[in-house]
Amino acid sequence: xxxxxxxxVVFLKPGKGELVICxxxxxxxxxxxxxxxxxxxxxxxxxxxVLESAPQQVSEFRPPSCEELVGMEKLALRSDFAGVxxxxxQLLTTLKLRGTFDFAMDSFAGCLACQVRWIRAxxxxxxxxxxxQEMLISQPSTTETFDYVEGFVIINNDNPFNGWKSVPFxxxxxxxxxxxxxxxxxxxxxxxxxGFDSIDxxxxxxxxIIFLRLAFSQRxxxxxxxxxxxxxxxxxxxxxxxxxxxxxxYGAVGxxxxxxxxxxxx
Amino acid sequence: xxxxLNYIQSLRFTTDVSYFQFLNRIHDVExxxxxxxxxxxxxxxxNLFIPRSSILEFNTKVFKQLINQDFSGPIVVxxxxxxxxxxxxxxxxxxxxxxxxxxxxxLLVFQPCRFFCFLFDSNSNFPCRWxxxxxxxxxxxxxxxxxxxxxNALPSxxxxxxxxxxxNSKILSMCHDISCKQYFPTYNNPAQWEQHFGSQWQxxxxxxxxxxxxxxxxxxxxxxxxNQILASPS
Numbered sequence: 001x002x003x004x005x006x007x008x009v010v011f012l013k014p015g016k017g018e019l020v021i022c023x024x025x026x027x028x029x030x031x032x033x034x035x036x037x038x039x040x041x042x043x044x045x046x047x048x049x050v051l052e053s054a055p056q057q058v059s060e061f062r063p064p065s066c067e068e069l070v071g072m073e074k075l076a077l078r079s080d081f082a083g084v085x086x087x088x089x090q091l092l093t094t095l096k097l098r099g100t101f102d103f104a105m106d107s108f109a110g111c112l113a114c115q116v117r118w119i120r121a122x123x124x125x126x127x128x129x130x131x132x133q134e135m136l137i138s139q140p141s142t143t144e145t146f147d148y149v150e151g152f153v154i155i156n157n158d159n160p161f162n163g164w165k166s167v168p169f170x171x172x173x174x175x176x177x178x179x180x181x182x183x184x185x186x187x188x189x190x191x192x193x194x195g196f197d198s199i200d201x202x203x204x205x206x207x208x209i210i211f212l213r214l215a216f217s218q219r220x221x222x223x224x225x226x227x228x229x230x231x232x233x234x235x236x237x238x239x240x241x242x243x244x245x246x247x248x249x250y251g252a253v254g255x256x257x258x259x260x261x262x263x264x265x266x
Numbered sequence: 267x268x269x270x271l272n273y274i275q276s277l278r279f280t281t282d283v284s285y286f287q288f289l290n291r292i293h294d295v296e297x298x299x300x301x302x303x304x305x306x307x308x309x310x311x312x313n314l315f316i317p318r319s320s321i322l323e324f325n326t327k328v329f330k331q332l333i334n335q336d337f338s339g340p341i342v343v344x345x346x347x348x349x350x351x352x353x354x355x356x357x358x359x360x361x362x363x364x365x366x367x368x369x370x371x372x373l374l375v376f377q378p379c380r381f382f383c384f385l386f387d388s389n390s391n392f393p394c395r396w397x398x399x400x401x402x403x404x405x406x407x408x409x410x411x412x413x414x415x416x417x418n419a420l421p422s423x424x425x426x427x428x429x430x431x432x433x434n435s436k437i438l439s440m441c442h443d444i445s446c447k448q449y450f451p452t453y454n455n456p457a458q459w460e461q462h463f464g465s466q467w468q469x470x471x472x473x474x475x476x477x478x479x480x481x482x483x484x485x486x487x488x489x490x491x492x493n494q495i496l497a498s499p500s
Contacts, residue, residue, distance in 0.1 A: 033473040036402025039484030040470075041477040116288040119280045121273035126325045128272040133345050134318075134409065135270065145267060153329050153341035161299075162340050169281040180274060186329050188343070190273065193288060 019045070116147075119192045120167050122154075124180050129188040136192070148193040153186050308419040308427050309339075312434045313449035316413055317405040318345065320444035324413070328437055338424045339417040348408050401470055403447050403463055412449075459489045 020042070022031040034041045123129035129151065139145040157163040158176065167189050168174040179187075268278075299305040316324050333341070404410060415434070419427035438448065453459050460467045474481070474490060481490040 029473070030477060032400045033477065034401070036400055037473075038401070038487050038489065040401075040474055040487070040489060041483065043483070116283050116285050117280060118283055118288060119268070119278065121268075121271065121279070122277035123273050125272075126329070127322065130321055130345065130411075132271045132273070137345055137347060137409075149344060150342060151344045153333065153343055155333065155335060155337060157335055162337065166340075167277075168279040173279055174277070178276060184330060185335075186333055189277075190271070192268075194267070195285065 117194045118169070119194075120169075120189050121192075122164070122167060123188045123190065124183040126188060129190065133190060136190075146192040146194050148191070150191045152189050152191065154189060156183050156185055156187055304418060304420065307421060310417050310419060310427060310430045310434060312415040312417075312437060314413045314437075314441060314446050315404050315449060316411040316441075316444065316446045317407045318409040318411065319407060320446065321345075321411050323444060324411075324440075324446075327440055332433065332437060332440075334425075336424050337417070338420055339415070342414040342416065343411060345409055345411050348404065348410060401466070401473070403466060405445065405447055406465075454488050456489060459487075 020027060020030060022028070022034075024031060030041065034044065123132075133149060133151055136146060136149045152162075154166060155163050156179070158165045160166060160171075164174060164179060164187065165171060296305055329341075415437070417430050419425070419430055425433075441448070447462070451462055453462060463470050481492055481494045485492040
């Protein structure tokens with residue numbers, strides 16, 4: 001995928017009548033005059049735009065090795081509740097390894113292609129907010145930094161479009177009790193992203209493998225509950241027969257690749 | 267990379283999305299607003315460039331005092347390095363309507379910082395000396411803030427379009443004191459334009475003389491009158 005990066009050449013009919021091709025190096029005076037020129041210098045009939053490569057796709061997911069599958073199984077066995085143990089054991093022994101892997105892939109194919117970490121962080125103090133923004137856009141080009149930095153003013157109320165409720169990616173992550181008492185009539189938040197391809201790939205890979213393991217054993221648990229005990233209408237949202245914290249999918253069965261969140265069951 | 271930042275630790279939110287999903291995020295907002303009938307409504311938007319030295323004052327006088335609980339729409343605030351911005355901003359004021367619309371959309375959708383870094387770190391053909399040759403008007407300081415009040419006038423509730431536009435004028439009148447520049451201004455006479463262009467006015471005049479001496483193009487901006495005999499540059 002390519003994205004628009006910068007205007008490079010314009011084909012222009014200036015007020016004098018002739019067709020002119022200009023660029024930063026060819027007829028630069030006219031080229032720059034017309035940018036921001038409010039239509040005063042010419043009519044752009046054609047423009048050439050340079051494209052920038054999008055961050056690379058995360059490379060094709062590698063099937064877990066036999067050792068890793070055994071590791072997942074051990075992980076599942078270490079869990080304290082019987083559901084996981086029984087269920088995962090059952091699945092791993094009855095399904096062929098390849099089939100098991102497909103089962104996991106089915107759940108996480110979408111997540112594995114994730115490429116942008118998207119962060120929002122709230123400030124109550126405007127000076128800290130601007131100081132941080134300025135620091136972020138003033139990094140030398142040799143320093144690893146974020147790909148995108150923006151900021152917003154939000155109203156200190158629960159309006160879903162410009163109050164504090166507009167900040168979290170899932171509405172239930174933020175409620176009124178979490179808003180600091182010193183917050184004034186407005187607050188601020190900074191928005192950042194970082195493409196995965198430019199973070200430490202090795203670290204991301206480790207996270208991904210660990211995540212897959214966790215998700216994998218949990219998914220088996222959920223599947224078992226769903227099929228055998230018929231207690232979950234939607235994967236992981238309610239009715240897990242356990243009192244432990246667990247990673248739950250956030251979405252329906254047919255659309256399993258959603259955000260993961262930690263939830264606790266009474 | 268987050269370590270040096272002073273946000274409220276418990277109020278950080280993170281998600282992982284595909285690159286496309288991030289780029290396309292405004293589309294999701296559009297769908298959500300459309301479904302509530304809040305998309306095809308008047309948008310009395312106000313876009314400003316505030317010099318860095320005035321942003322704290324702007325916060326005290328505008329964000330803290332003029333923004334009410336019933337303000338509807340997002341407010342964007344972020345700093346920009348002048349040298350990295352000049353070229354990009356010029357693009358956004360290009361007069362060709364289609365291209366302009368396209369680029370304007372990109373401003374909302376794409377990643378400004380990524381653009382700027384790409385442009386100026388990897389391409390030495392575009393040195394900063396163009397600052398003074400380009401037509402666009404931004405504050406003089408090396409860093410300035412983009413502040414955008416992206417309001418919508420809701421049909422059934424909230425402040426009326428008229429009162430929102432009055433609010434905008436109130437903000438603008440505040441801005442005269444702090445030498446900020448409006449992005450997409452509308453002025454009715456050359457004197458106001460001259461004030462807007464400030465030190466760039468003479469240069470703008472000379473360029474007009476050179477490339478459109480009979481003032482044929484775009485008279486609707488009220489900068490020059492068609493067939494006006496432009497004074498020769500001094």
